[in-house]
Amino acid sequence: MTSRTGQVERLTGETAVVVELDLSGGGYAITTGIGFFDHMLATLAHHGGLGLTVRAEGDLLVDAHHTVEDVGLALGQALDQALGERRGVARFGFAYAPLDEALARAVLDLSGRPFAAVSFPPQLELALVTNTFPLTLVGEFFRAMATRGLFTLHLDVERGRDPHHAAEAAFKAFALALRQAVRLVSEDIPSTKGSLRV
Numbered sequence: 001m002t003s004r005t006g007q008v009e010r011l012t013g014e015t016a017v018v019v020e021l022d023l024s025g026g027g028y029a030i031t032t033g034i035g036f037f038d039h040m041l042a043t044l045a046h047h048g049g050l051g052l053t054v055r056a057e058g059d060l061l062v063d064a065h066h067t068v069e070d071v072g073l074a075l076g077q078a079l080d081q082a083l084g085e086r087r088g089v090a091r092f093g094f095a096y097a098p099l100d101e102a103l104a105r106a107v108l109d110l111s112g113r114p115f116a117a118v119s120f121p122p123q124l125e126l127a128l129v130t131n132t133f134p135l136t137l138v139g140e141f142f143r144a145m146a147t148r149g150l151f152t153l154h155l156d157v158e159r160g161r162d163p164h165h166a167a168e169a170a171f172k173a174f175a176l177a178l179r180q181a182v183r184l185v186s187e188d189i190p191s192t193k194g195s196l197r198v
Contacts, residue, residue: 004182005051006081008074014066015058021078023182026051032071033057034064036133036164040171041071047097047175060132068137072144079149083182085197086110091190093180097172102160104169106177109152112196116146116153120166127163135163138170150197151181 004023010016028045030038032054045052054075058067083089093108118139120127127135146153155174160166189196 002084004082004084006078008078008081010070010074010077012066012070014062015056015070017056017058017067017070017074018054019071019074019078020051020053021075021082022051023082024051025049028052030054031056032067033060034067034133036130036167037064037068037071037137040138040167043168043171044175044178047172048179050175050178064133064137065140068141069144072141073148076145076148076150079145079151083110085189085195086112087189088184088186089190090181090183090185091196093177093182095173095176095180097169097176099160099165099169099172100162102157102162102165102169104155104157104160104166104173106170106173107154108174108177108181110150110181110196111152112150113152114147114150116143116155118142118153118155118170120157121160124157124160124163124166127166129163129167135167138167142170142174 006021008019030041056071091110096105157166157170
């Protein structure tokens with residue numbers, strides 16, 4: 001079986017990011033300098049059944065935005081590498097994930113077309129998860145990942161009061177949907193076009 005792995009190094013004036021991804025699993029090691037974000041990436045790897053290494057250094061004296069976005073871009077690119085021509089994958093995935101009062105839904109299509117719609121309850125849209133991590137960064141991460149991962153994502157936190165719970169439910173729902181979508185179920189490219197790369 002062809003290895004389903006991706007490795008990306010992204011270096012800019014704002015961040016230095018290395019991502020290694022294995023769709024077959026293999027544990028995770030994550031260091032971004034942002035404790036909550038590390039927790040979310042570990043959640044994504046664990047519930048997505050992914051092998052994931054992330055090493056990131058960013059301009060955290062400014063804020064967490066550049067680091068979170070650039071990790072999303074690098075992880076999306078690594079996912080695209082790991083999927084190759086996307087032959088044999090289930091392509092679609094969907095999942096609900098609760099965390100106490102929060103409930104999230106993720107619907108995913110490895111379509112080759114980048115799009116992400118991410119929403120939270122109105123009372124949480126400007127909430128802080130921690131003093132340095134606004135909930136808006138969850139949307140920034142998934143939009144960046146979809147852009148470079150070439151997938152379509154609809155991710156909605158349908159209810160919730162605690163911003164930590166809302167964010168974690170979103171990451172868990174996405175992880176479960178991704179785990180479904182990347183499963184190998186045939187030897188064909190799951191598209192009437194014959195390609196998910198055009």
